[in-house]
Amino acid sequence: MLPRILADKRWQQLLLLAATGILQSVCLILLISWGRHVVEGAEPHSPVPWGLGVMAIIFLAAGRYVERFYAELLAQRYIFLLRQKVFEKSQSLAPKDFRIADKGGTLLRLTGDMTAIRNWIVQGMAPLIVIGLWFIVSLLALLQLHYLLGVALLVPLLVAVAGNYLLGRYLFVQSEQLRRRRGEMIRNVTEKLRQLPLIRAYNQPAKETRRFLRQSQRLMQSQICRARTSALMRGMNEAILLFTMLTLIGTGLHLQQQNIISAQYMAVLMTAALYLLGQLRRLTRLYEFWTLKRVAEKKLVQFLSRNSLHEGRKNRISGIFKVELQQVFCSNRLTPQSFTINSHSRILLRGGSGSGKSTLLSAIAGLTRISGGRILLSDKNIKSYRSRVISQHICLVSSYLPLLRGTLKKNLLYGARKLNDKDLQAVCSLCELNNPQELAQGLQTRLEEGGANLSASLIYRIMLARALLRKPSLLLLDEDVAHQSLDVQQVIRRLAGTFQGAIVLCADFSGAEEICPQRWDLTGVSDAGSANNKVIVMEQYAKGK
Known part of the structure; x- marks a missing residue:
């Protein structure tokens, strides 16, 4: 070895x-x-x-x-x-x-x-x-x-x-x-x-x-x-x-x-x-x-000798972007779920404490190992793709993925793809990162590890901007205390109207239903017996059934 x-x-x-x-x-x-x-x-x-x-x-x-x-x-x-x-x-x-x-x-x-x-x-x-x-x-x-x-x-x-x-x-x-x-x-x-x-x-x-x-x-x-x-x-x-x-x-x-x-x-x-x-x-x-x-x-x-992340062979996604979950579950964390996320979906993810919302989003992003079921990406098993392909198309915004120590620019450009100054300015404007009262030195403002010297609202907006500069096809917004901030809510509303890809929003604030008309309700592990009766398949919801 x-x-x-x-x-x-x-x-x-x-x-x-x-x-x-x-x-x-x-x-x-x-x-x-x-x-x-x-x-x-x-x-x-x-x-x-x-x-x-x-x-x-x-x-x-x-x-x-x-x-x-x-x-x-x-x-x-x-x-x-x-x-x-x-x-x-x-x-x-x-x-x-x-x-x-x-x-x-x-x-x-x-x-x-x-x-x-x-x-x-x-x-x-x-x-x-x-x-x-x-x-x-x-x-x-x-x-x-x-x-x-x-x-x-x-x-x-x-x-x-x-x-x-x-x-x-x-x-x-x-x-x-x-x-x-x-x-x-x-x-x-x-x-x-x-x-x-x-x-x-x-x-x-x-x-x-x-x-x-x-x-x-x-x-x-x-x-x-x-x-x-x-x-x-x-x-x-x-x-x-x-x-x-x-x-x-x-x-x-x-x-x-x-x-x-x-x-x-x-x-x-x-x-x-x-x-x-x-x-x-x-x-x-x-x-x-x-x-x-x-x-x-x-x-x-x-x-x-520990197992490495299994890499698929596919280097690109062919066809229309779509994520389909087929009885995906994680032992003691997430009950079996079957949903479809289309290329322009706006989905509101809700569920009680311990229902597995963060686990589900992390599993879709490839950061949590599922215990069973399949996740299909454009009708192909997600395991058949290389990890870089998955990270290019699916981006998670979560406190699980904190900010790095360094300048604001360093954090924003971490993993950015095909970037120019116009893209950077547009994303900063969308996420309200051009306020000199919050960021006195602009893009050169120094951040402590995890953004310890920033407010929760600003941390979230920086993480959101960092994800947008990846230009993903699917944006997963995990539950965060910053969602109670009016500034963050306003940014999410604008994002839902301008973002070209799909969005899954895990939040519970007034007006979230207007941002994401589709619903995705999870049931806690302890209520697994009644989970199947409450699952709403996305194709059926989109068709009004």
Whole structure:
């Protein structure tokens, strides 16, 4: 499900890292050879050994730069692709999962999970490749001197691998729990920061503070537990590394006493062992990075495995625009409904509280998944059309689709199609958005998220104008408190007389029947038994039956 790290030519960076490891191994051999040459009594002023030694040091330093930079380059290119994939997935979620992307989890995926994967590539995988090649070369060199030196280096490191595996299982569980509790806190804080007026209005800051304190304490406990296991793992690795070096040096001293290796080789061996100790220490967090990467990948795979919005193949609507509902229902929200909306219909949607008015409009707009029945668009199942075709022809005006933070112009032009200045001016005039007392800076007036700095009437008129600039064939006007505003009622009256497409108005104000002579009455879910007797099919209503 996740893209491969080495796909799309990213393997080239991996080859460069491998080449860097090989080059650094060669440089290390040259450096050791130079050291052996010096201790064996080379000419002190001979330029060749000293030149090779200096060159080896330069290449070793340059290799660290190449390793760090290209590992970061590989990681960032992969994270860029992965981040894009997560964001695109959040936009293509099925209607039932729309709220999943807005509960703090997406933020955690785009930050914490991406950081964990990046750390694994830069501080785990790349050093493993480079230092792993060093280790292989060092092991081969030691085996050539004597097999006991190879055993002294290899056995403790195998013990380290086994110990990291056993501790890593606990670290994985604790990392999962830590991520879950961090996600809970992020979701809670995100929700409460958006609802500060509600918290203050009901005098609940103390309650929310206590709740945050409990979540923060649980998060702290999880972090402490994970830190304990991580610290134990690092301590174990450090002890094994030191034991490895002592074993290696002790074995070398034993071989020297047996006259198997000379004192000069012993000095070179100690120098190489100390240098190798510093490099292997970089791998002490390897398993920790890998564990965090596994947790991040598990959560990302779960998210990317969610069902996406099913896209049809039709790119355009043929024939006369018409929407037909055939026994459409949503479990526990909307009883079966059968209606037809013609190209120039003016329908007044009414029903008691809980009858499913908003659900019905959202289902027609493709934003709510229906449990049964069919919605036909120009005699074709609406599922056979691409989502962009549906959004072009059907536009919903609802508080469910709030305003964005930014300028008024940015909000109005969001999704606008085939627009010119004349269209923009006409829509602004129709929706009464040219009043300097309401919008002092005109189209450059700044809006807060959701239009928090505007009146309900102005918010609704902006949302209506935004929908009209989409030039839809069907306009769905959901129930809103702004309908009680005389300004909004006047705008809707003018709209009903000038709009070329169909309108479904969900409102309950005086004169709404004059605006929309057709009626669409819904019955609540609890009254489902009598719903069929009250349904009026639109074709019959239009014919006066």
